[in-house]
Amino acid sequence: MSAAEEGVDSKLLGGSMSKDKELTFQEHLAELASRLKIVLYTLVASTIIFMALPADLSFLHNPPVFKPLVSVLLAYVREDILPTSVRLIAGEITTPLELYILASFALGVAVTLPVLFYEVYRFVDPALYPEERRMVYPFVAAFISLFIAGAVFGYKILSPFMIWALLPFFEALQVEALVYVMDF
Template sequence: MDNEWTLVEHLSELRRRVVYSLILVVLFFILSLVFVHQIFSVLEAPLGHVKLAVLGPGDVIQIYFMIAGFGSLGMSLPFILYQLWKFIQPALSPKESRAAMTMLPFAFLMFLGGVAFSYFVVFPIVLHFLLQLSFENFIVVMTAHRYFSFLVNLTLPFGLIFEMPIALLFLTRIHVVTPRMLSKMRKYAYFAIIVFASLISPPELVSHLSVATPMMALYEISIMLCRLQARRMAKNINISNSSSVVSKNIQGI
């Protein structure tokens, strides 16, 4: 009976956190719709003089809703992460809970950094390369739906990819992974990165390299950060053990 009540409590708590998150997402969705023309101008800037086309009146509403939807999710992300942490907090030890809470702001900043890196660096390179190929033999008519779908499919994964150092630091802090383990898994990680980059980028070499290279660099940065974290943890343990020994010697005197 207690187990059933515990399950019901968890489901009730999950529903409460989801409702809170949905309310904020809806509010930001409305706010994004109010400023959708300004957001649209920013997102189409990489196109330069290329104009977007729509295939019917209904496409305009669909595009505006797509822009507002992703804008609201981006603005709601810190609150959603906080609600997620509050939901899983009872299952964490005090040490794990403190570690997760400490890293939440950095997780949000890394997500923004990944999206910004993709939008300002990777996306223009891939877009201009593909447009140059198209201009050689074709008249380019780019629909707004295709353009924004391409933009989202290339930028959003980078936001998630940039969470890699934060996730691995957290796992190192709670002793789930070690820097040695990550180093041994390097070739498998590189293979997974290449496969993932091939799936989310256009089917040509420049796009694959533009996506895979930053991911590999992030993996190496994650290993270095985890090594620093492991050394600091070992140093704290040594200091704690030394303090304990000194305390016992003083008590013995």
């Protein structure tokens, strides 16, 4: 197989490096930069999509009423975690917009994480021995399982417990439970 065919095969398989070829430090940096650009583009695109994605298509019939999916998700989290006695306040005029952008960015990061892991794996893969490659799959499975378990634990157990433990202090001081939305 010629070098040109090998390069074409390598690019068709999703990588830009040949497994048999040693690269210079600059070539490694260029490869890493190209893979990180893909991750950055995915992050920007997914964040913009989450900012613009509608919760439903009712705004087509009534244009002034556009409800983004992010606002529906934030409302769901509020209803799921906070008791009705707690009121969220903005604090500043730009806070709702900041929260909207931060929530879209957080969802964009969640969508981008698999792309990041894939690109890091593709960058490191040529340097791994076959026995090391076999160890990647159990590691990835454990990482994903523990990440999901931690996220569910934080959302379903830790957050409600923290709110349940802190709310009595409002009653003890006889103050209304007003929480800044950015603190929530």
